[in-house]
Amino acid sequence: MEKKKIYEFDRNPHEKVCVSRGAYRDRNYVDFRVFFTDPATGELKPTKKGITLAEDLLPQLKEAVFACEKAQLEELKYVRKTASKVAA
Numbered sequence: 531m532e533k534k535k536i537y538e539f540d541r542n543p544h545e546k547v548c549v550s551r552g553a554y555r556d557r558n559y560v561d562f563r564v565f566f567t568d569p570a571t572g573e574l575k576p577t578k579k580g581i582t583l584a585e586d587l588l589p590q591l592k593e594a595v596f597a598c599e600k601a602q603l604e605e606l607k608y609v610r611k612t613a614s615k616v617a618a
Contacts, residue, residue: 536549557585562582
């Protein structure tokens with residue numbers, strides 16, 4: 531399987547995170563990689579920043595993302611609760 535980009539989003543005005551699928555030695559992988567725009571050519575080029583995971587680890591990655599979201603929401607609730615006490 532040739533490496534195929536399946537999703538991308540902006541990290542900042544100069545960088546994108548690209549998600550691609552590919553195979554190596556009969557195993558399927560997903561690669562999350564930061565790309566930058568080469569100022570000379572305007573072409574997207576990969577950086578060393580990223581992670582490649584076997585597709586069978588995607589459920590654990592999904593759980594990790596949900597745990598991060600949950601922690602973020604809990605922190606936001608705490609900040610709001612603290613701010614409302616200070617305002618009172």
